[in-house]
Amino acid sequence: MIEFTFWDILRNLLLATRWTILLSLIAFVGGATVGLLLTFMRLSSNRWLQRLTSLYVDLFQGTPLLMQLFLIFFGAAAMGHQISAWLAASIALTLFTSAFLCDIWRGCLEAVAKGQWHASQVLGMNYFQTMRHVILPQALRLSIPPTVGFSVQVIKGTALASIIGFVELTKAGTMLNNATFEPFTIFALVALLYFALCYPLSCYARYLEKKLYDAGLR
Amino acid sequence: MTLVCVDNVHKAFGDLEVLKGINLSVAQGEVVAIIGRSGSGKSTLLRCLNQLEKHDSGQITIADKKLDAASMSPKELSENVGMVFQSFNLFPHKTVGENVCLAPIVVRGEGKADVEKIAHEVLEKVGLSDKYDAYPAQLSGGQQQRVAIARALAMRPKVMLCDEVTSALDPELVGEVLRVLETLAAEGMTLILVTHEMSFARDVADRVVFMHEGRIHEEGAPGELFAAPQTAELKQFISAVL
Ligand SMILES: Nc1ncnc2c1ncn2[C@@H]1O[C@H](COP(=O)(O)OP(=O)(O)O)[C@@H](O)[C@H]1O
Ligand SMILES: [Mg+2]
Numbered sequence: 001m002i003e004f005t006f007w008d009i010l011r012n013l014l015l016a017t018r019w020t021i022l023l024s025l026i027a028f029v030g031g032a033t034v035g036l037l038l039t040f041m042r043l044s045s046n047r048w049l050q051r052l053t054s055l056y057v058d059l060f061q062g063t064p065l066l067m068q069l070f071l072i073f074f075g076a077a078a079m080g081h082q083i084s085a086w087l088a089a090s091i092a093l094t095l096f097t098s099a100f101l102c103d104i105w106r107g108c109l110e111a112v113a114k115g116q117w118h119a120s121q122v123l124g125m126n127y128f129q130t131m132r133h134v135i136l137p138q139a140l141r142l143s144i145p146p147t148v149g150f151s152v153q154v155i156k157g158t159a160l161a162s163i164i165g166f167v168e169l170t171k172a173g174t175m176l177n178n179a180t181f182e183p184f185t186i187f188a189l190v191a192l193l194y195f196a197l198c199y200p201l202s203c204y205a206r207y208l209e210k211k212l213y214d215a216g217l218r
Numbered sequence: 219m220t221l222v223c224v225d226n227v228h229k230a231f232g233d234l235e236v237l238k239g240i241n242l243s244v245a246q247g248e249v250v251a252i253i254g255r256s257g258s259g260k261s262t263l264l265r266c267l268n269q270l271e272k273h274d275s276g277q278i279t280i281a282d283k284k285l286d287a288a289s290m291s292p293k294e295l296s297e298n299v300g301m302v303f304q305s306f307n308l309f310p311h312k313t314v315g316e317n318v319c320l321a322p323i324v325v326r327g328e329g330k331a332d333v334e335k336i337a338h339e340v341l342e343k344v345g346l347s348d349k350y351d352a353y354p355a356q357l358s359g360g361q362q363q364r365v366a367i368a369r370a371l372a373m374r375p376k377v378m379l380c381d382e383v384t385s386a387l388d389p390e391l392v393g394e395v396l397r398v399l400e401t402l403a404a405e406g407m408t409l410i411l412v413t414h415e416m417s418f419a420r421d422v423a424d425r426v427v428f429m430h431e432g433r434i435h436e437e438g439a440p441g442e443l444f445a446a447p448q449t450a451e452l453k454q455f456i457s458a459v460l
Contacts, residue, residue, distance in 0.1 A: 113307070115303060115305050115307035116307060116309065118270055118303065118307060119303065119307035119308075119309070119366075120321075121270060121292070122268055122270065122296065122299075122300070122301040122370075123296055123320070123321035123325060123369070123370075123373060124292050124293045124295065124296025124297070124321055124325040124326075124373070125292075125320075125321060125324060125325055126292060129324050129325070133309075133320055133324060134309055134320075137311050138309075138310065138311050141311065
């Protein structure tokens with residue numbers, strides 16, 4: 001059996017953290033792109049687009065992320081496409097993230113006071129002018145704190161990818177534990193590393209929230 | 219010369235008939251104060267005048283032009299009718315100057331330099347030329363409402379609608395807003411204002427219109443109307459608010 005020193009463990013965990021960060025980034029960027037598309041579909045005047053988007057959001061919000069991962073990973077396999085854990089995790093997390101971001105952003109757009117629409121209309125602005133100059137800038141500011149806050153959920157969500165065999169931080173911890181039988185040290189380190197990723201984001205979200213409040217936008 | 223003509227206008231929200239045949243004509247330069255109990259349809263009437271609500275039947279004309287989506291574009295409408303709201307509705311993410319300049323630039327397509335000059339003029343008129351770069355949140359309610367008036371003026375509308383523009387203000391800030399409206403009236407601006415400030419209606423309005431249950435119940439020169447109300451409803455209203 002190979003001997004692992006504390007530093008070996010830490011080094012291996014840090015290396016695996018790279019994949020957690022990368023998967024989080026993929027999920028977030030992909031999720032934001034799809035989420036933005038969904039938000040506009042949700043806003044469109046087309047009833048069917050609205051309903052379809054609502055259904056999508058409800059579906060992904062109303063089922064565990066783990067089931068979504070399984071369905072994509074094993075579902076693809078069942079249909080004869082063996083996809084990598086990487087790809088399955090990226091797709092599942094992207095879809096999951098997009099559903100939540102769509103909901104957050106729609107809420108922010110609706111949170112902009114109705115009077116802003118009235119004032120814009122009275123000044124002769126059409127829908128797009130009002131969106132561009134009045135509603136979107138305000139909704140964007142409102143959306144930053146909850147969006148940054150949600151990114152913490154995405155990072156923690158990547159841990160589930162370990163179950164389908166993707167070697168990120170959690171999976172690396174499990175593997176190291178199997179080799180060393182030092183679960184307390186290892187999982188304490190794993191938790192600490194997640195915390196080091198999430199805590200600054202939480203603080204940043206809180207700071208942004210306070211800044212918004214001070215700007216009188218809430 | 220008649221500027222605004224409201225002819226047998228009806229408006230219902232579902233089963234609730236809010237305007238039951240309104241007839242009103244307002245001359246160029248006239249100041250008309252609309253009074254009446256809460257729920258009598260005053261705001262709905264103003265909102266029909268700028269099509270924030272579409273009236274169900276009847277006709278509204280401004281400068282002899284029919285005011286509906288088919289005959290008047292939103293841009294044209296905004297150049298005819300300006301509006302100031304009870305809740306100011308300033309754009310909180312824009313400075314005072316940007317609030318005033320936005321619509322003339324975006325809607326009328328005027329040059330930035332020209333619009334900024336106009337913005338300084340209208341802000342001067344409402345006594346806020348030193349607040350050009352301030353954000354709405356940095357201003358008092360009275361100052362915000364004056365910015366809202368300046369913003370409406372920058373579109374150079376033919377008629378201004380004011381819906382209880384002092385109701386959201388602390389009592390000590392009401393005067394500064396009313397003084398601005400008084401100046402506008404004196405300069406010949408056509409004003410239609412819903413107000414609970416009876417002394418203002420008496421002193422500044424050329425005509426007072428009393429609305430009751432979706433109809434114009436009584437109207438006339440303020441002196442006569444307040445001194446000798448003809449209907450029991452107006453008598454009761456006046457004794458309740460004075
Ligand atoms: N958008 C709306 N939908 C349904 N009912 C409305 C709407 N706007 C106003 N009303 C109703 O119409 C009536 C008249 O309202 P309003 O014109 O605001 O009266 P006022 O300004 O004189 O107080 C009230 O009973 C109000 O509840
Ligand atoms: Mg009202």
